[in-house]
Amino acid sequence: xxxxxxxxxxxxxxxxxxxxxxxxxxxxxxxxxxxxxxxxxxxxxxxxxxxxxxxxxxxxxxxxxxxxxxxxxxxxxxxxxxxxxxxxxxxxxxxxxxxxxxxxxxxxxxxxxxxxx
Amino acid sequence: xxxxxxxxxxxxxxxxxxxxxxxxxxxxxxxxxxxxxxxxxxxxxxxxxxxxxxxxxxxxxxxxxxxxxxxxxxxxxxxxxxxxxxxxxxxxxxxxxxxxxxxxxxxxxxxxx
Numbered sequence: 433x434x435x436x437x438x439x440x441x442x443x444x445x446x447x448x449x450x451x452x453x454x455x456x457x458x459x460x461x462x463x464x465x466x467x468x469x470x471x472x473x474x475x476x477x478x479x480x481x482x483x484x485x486x487x488x489x490x491x492x493x494x495x496x497x498x499x500x501x502x503x504x505x506x507x508x509x510x511x512x513x514x515x516x517x518x519x520x521x522x523x524x525x526x527x528x529x530x531x532x533x534x535x536x537x538x539x540x541x542x543x544x545x546x547x548x549x
Numbered sequence: 550x551x552x553x554x555x556x557x558x559x560x561x562x563x564x565x566x567x568x569x570x571x572x573x574x575x576x577x578x579x580x581x582x583x584x585x586x587x588x589x590x591x592x593x594x595x596x597x598x599x600x601x602x603x604x605x606x607x608x609x610x611x612x613x614x615x616x617x618x619x620x621x622x623x624x625x626x627x628x629x630x631x632x633x634x635x636x637x638x639x640x641x642x643x644x645x646x647x648x649x650x651x652x653x654x655x656x657x658x659x660x661x662x
Contacts, residue, residue, distance in 0.1 A: 474638045475638075475650075476652070477649050480648065523592050536581045538648070539594075540585075540594065542592050
C-alpha cells in the first residue's frame with residue numbers, strides 16, 4: 433500500500449511571497465490532516481478534512497493560510513503572504529475512518545520543509 | 550498552552566538498556582494516547598497506542614504504562630538498539646474533536662552501540 437505523498441519536499445521563499453504544498457493521501461482514506469511542525473516541537477494541527485468538508489480549522493491562521501481538498505482526495509495548503517515564523521515542516525496525514533479507533537490511526541507523509549528568508 | 554507535557558527532551562541510552570520517556574496531561578476527556586516515532590527527514594509513524602481503560606500495553610520491545618489517576622503515561626523501550634535512535638512523540642486525543650492529536654514536544658533518543 434502506497435503511503436501519503438507530499439510535494440515538494442523542500443521550498444525556500446522570501447517573506448511576503450506565496451507558496452503551495454500538495455498532498456495525496458492513502459487511497460480510500462476519508463480523513464486528511466495538515467500539521468505544522470516547528471523545529472524542536474511536536475506537530476500542531478492546522479486543518480482537518482473529512483471527505484470534502486472541513487471539520488476543524490480552529491488553529492489555521494486564516495488571514496494567510498488556506499487549504500482545500502479536491503473531490504475528497506488530494507489536498508493543497510497555501511500560504512500567502514509568508515512570514516519568517518512560517519518556517520517549519522508541513523506534514524500531511526490521513527486516516528481511514530471518520531470516528532473511533534480508525535480516525536486516531538493517522539499515517540503521515542514525509543513533509544515539506546519550508547524556509548522563509 | 551501545551552496540552553501534553555513530555556520529558557526528557559533528550560535521552561542517551563546504552564545498547565541493551567531500557568529507555569523511558571514520560572508524558573503528562575491535564576484534560577481528563579482524552580481517551581486515546583499514541584506514541585509516534587520520527588526519523589530525520591521522515592514523517593512521524595505510529596508506534597503503539599493505549600486507551601485509558603487499560604494500565605499497560607506491550608508490543609514487542611515497546612510498552613506503554615498508563616496511570617489514569619496521575620494523568621501520566623510512559624513509553625518503555627526494552628533492549629534498546631541503535632536503530633531505535635529517533636525522536637519520540639507522545640500524543641493525546643479525545644473523541645469529541647474527531648481525531649485531532651495533541652502532541653508533546655518530543656524526546657530525542659540516542660542509543661550508543
